[in-house]
Amino acid sequence: MEILINNHASKPIYEQISSQIKALIMNGDLKAGEAIPSIRAMAKSLHISVLTVQKAYDSLQDDGFIETTAGKGCFVSVQNQDFYLEEQQKKIEEHFTDAIDIARSSGIKLDKLQALLTLLYEED
Structure with a gap:
C-alpha cells in the first residue's frame, strides 16, 4: 500500500492518510478483511509521528472503514x-x-x- 504525503498541502497529514486509505478501499485495492499496516509500521514508512497515524486510523474507524482488533491489528471493515x-x-x-x-x-x-x-x- 502506497501512501503519499504532501507537507505543503493545506489538508492535515492525518486527513491525507485517511482519505488515501478510503480511496484504496473504495476502488477495491484493499478488500474487506484485509490487514492494513500497523500504526507503527505506517508511521515509520512515512517518517511521521505515530500519533498522526493514530489520528488517521481513529478517523477511519469512526467512519466505519477499518476495524481494530487488540493484539491482531487493523483490518478493512466489511460494510464500509x-x-x-x-x-x-x-x-x-x-x-x-x-x-x-x-x-x-x-x-x-x-x-x-x-x-x-x-x-x-x-x-x-
Whole structure:
C-alpha cells in the first residue's frame, strides 16, 4: 500500500492518510478483511509521528472503514462501501440544497441549474 504525503498541502497529514486509505478501499485495492499496516509500521514508512497515524486510523474507524482488533491489528471493515456512499450522498444533498436556495433566490430556473450541473460534472 502506497501512501503519499504532501507537507505543503493545506489538508492535515492525518486527513491525507485517511482519505488515501478510503480511496484504496473504495476502488477495491484493499478488500474487506484485509490487514492494513500497523500504526507503527505506517508511521515509520512515512517518517511521521505515530500519533498522526493514530489520528488517521481513529478517523477511519469512526467512519466505519477499518476495524481494530487488540493484539491482531487493523483490518478493512466489511460494510464500509455502503456506509461511505451514504455519507457522501448526504454531503452532496447538503450542497445541492444550498445551490437550489441560491438559484431560487436569484431567479435561476431548474433547466439552467441542471445544465450547469451537467457541464461541471462532465468538465473533467
